Amino acid sequence: MQYVIYTRVSTDDQGKSGLGLEAQRRDIDIFLTNFSAVPYEVIGQFQDVQSGSENERPELTKGLALVRKTGAELLVAKLERLSRKVSFIASLMDDKKVKLRVAQMPMADKFQLHIYAALAEQERTFISERTKAALRAAKDRGVKLGGLRDATMKRNAVIQEKANTEAQRLIKVIGPLRAEGQSLAKIAETLNDMGIATSRGGTWSAVQVSRVIERV
Structure with a gap:
């Protein structure tokens, strides 16, 4: 089994300090040790310092190109490290040359990951609307x-x-x-x-x- 590892942090400061990267690497190591088929080989590692809401990420593009070329699986720690947009996740699911594996959900297939991405996006939308409603109610009370x-x-x-x-x-x-x-x-x-x-x-x-x- 071959893997291409992708990690992402959101800001330059996080990229320089390593914030969040150790946790991602820890989850990936746990997957490789406990859930991966053996033997396995990591043939590439790519990292972006960029928002997950942006689809154009140079290192992810390189990683996906290597996945398509070799047939390796793209391995990420969490689905949100790949993208926070369900539309972007869906586009990868439709790509027959892209195999995706999420360390924190080691047994999940593409269909399950798609559902999880959709539910996560709905939850973020609901939380945003709930916050706006609470602020409007507070404003109506004179706060x-x-x-x-x-x-x-x-x-x-x-x-x-x-x-x-x-x-x-x-x-x-x-x-x-x-x-x-x-x-x-x-x-x-x-x-x-x-x-x-x-x-x-x-x-x-x-x-x-x-x-x-x-x-x-």
């Missing part, structure tokens, strides 16, 4: 949306800044451990043994370690 939004944004900015500062401090310990190949669970155990508490004063878990890595 000053601008001031409320500004206060909320400032509060959220302070929370995010605190979280980022904490993550930068912790990554000095977590980073070297991860580089040595330690699992997230083992790193959590090490932090607990060292007496390093989480930001809320609790004990560490693998999920919390993962969040710090993704934030940094």
